[in-house]
Amino acid sequence: GEQVEQRPPHLSVREGDSAVITCTYTDPNSYYFFWYKQEPGASLQLLMKVFSSTEINEGQGFTVLLNKKDKRLSLNLTAAHPGDSAAYFCAVSDPITGNTGKLIFGLGTTLQVQP
Amino acid sequence: EAAVTQSPRSKVAVTGGKVTLSCHQTNNHDYMYWYRQDTGHGLRLIHYSYVADSTEKGDIPDGYKASRPSQENFSLILELASLSQTAVYFCASSVGGPNYAEQFFGPGTRLTVL
Numbered sequence: 607g608e609q610v611e612q613r614p615p616h617l618s619v620r621e622g623d624s625a626v627i628t629c630t631y632t633d634p635n636s637y638y639f640f641w642y643k644q645e646p647g648a649s650l651q652l653l654m655k656v657f658s659s660t661e662i663n664e665g666q667g668f669t670v671l672l673n674k675k676d677k678r679l680s681l682n683l684t685a686a687h688p689g690d691s692a693a694y695f696c697a698v699s700d701p702i703t704g705n706t707g708k709l710i711f712g713l714g715t716t717l718q719v720q721p
Numbered sequence: 722e723a724a725v726t727q728s729p730r731s732k733v734a735v736t737g738g739k740v741t742l743s744c745h746q747t748n749n750h751d752y753m754y755w756y757r758q759d760t761g762h763g764l765r766l767i768h769y770s771y772v773a774d775s776t777e778k779g780d781i782p783d784g785y786k787a788s789r790p791s792q793e794n795f796s797l798i799l800e801l802a803s804l805s806q807t808a809v810y811f812c813a814s815s816v817g818g819p820n821y822a823e824q825f826f827g828p829g830t831r832l833t834v835l
Contacts, residue, residue: 612763640823649811650764650826695763708754708779709824713763 608633610698612712620720625683627715629696632677638699639679640709641670645692653681653694686719693717724748725827727812733833740799742830744812752817753795754824755779755787757808764811770795771817802834 612629619625629639641653654665656672656679663670667690669682679698683690693716697709724747734740746753752771756764766779768787776787784806786798799806809831813824 642826649828652823652825655823708766708769711764 608636608698608700608710610696610710610712612696612715614715615713616716616718618718618720619686621687622685625686625690625717625719627681627694627696627717629679629698629712630677631679631698631710633698634674634677636677636698636700639670639672640697640699641681642695642697643692644695644714650695683717686717688719688721691717691719725812725814725825727810727827727830729830730828731831731833733835734799734802735835736803738802740802740806740832740834742797742799742810742812742832744795744797744827745793746795746812746814746825746827747793748814748825749792750814750816750825751792752815752822752824753789754813754815755785755795755797756811756813757781757806758811758829759808767797767810802832804834806832807834808832 609632639656642650643653644650654670656663661672671680693714695714696712700708726745728743754769755767758764765781767785770776770789773792788796809829811829812827815824816822
């Protein structure tokens, strides 16, 4: 079945620097992708959902890139600030189970932004 | 806004005891999910349900049961709690159907089994 690998597991950057988190997946039939943010001690909040028909998606302070050829999804925080410090998870909808809405999660990246 | 609540928010249980974690959603969503989160393992799906009175096994169902008595409520049951079940448990709901629907997560329950 689908497998998702997320890198790096830990990332520390200075305020104003960019931060890039990458996920690779295995099933070329995967079509829907998600990024979640989890602040310390809190629940997961959806950051962005991406459909495979769109390769570049921009949010507030970040960009999500999808490379279908390489089966790679990346989250790029363009100018990180301390409020971005959190754990970030990518998730890929499981193409095998189809309409169940089942997601396959990466292991997460803990981002620390130093002032 | 979507609302998923969980109770209790934290619990200490004894090995061999029975534990019930509850989840309630007011989103009118058909799909509900139970995950556990462990350091180094991310989120792993335990059970899910797409309709009341029916549950499905996820990726790590052993040692857990689930119950969906109504569309709004989804429980996770540990009949004989073990040390290895110490983790944070998250409930989520989604519209389901089309598999692009995002999942809305509850605040989590921190379970410690001693």
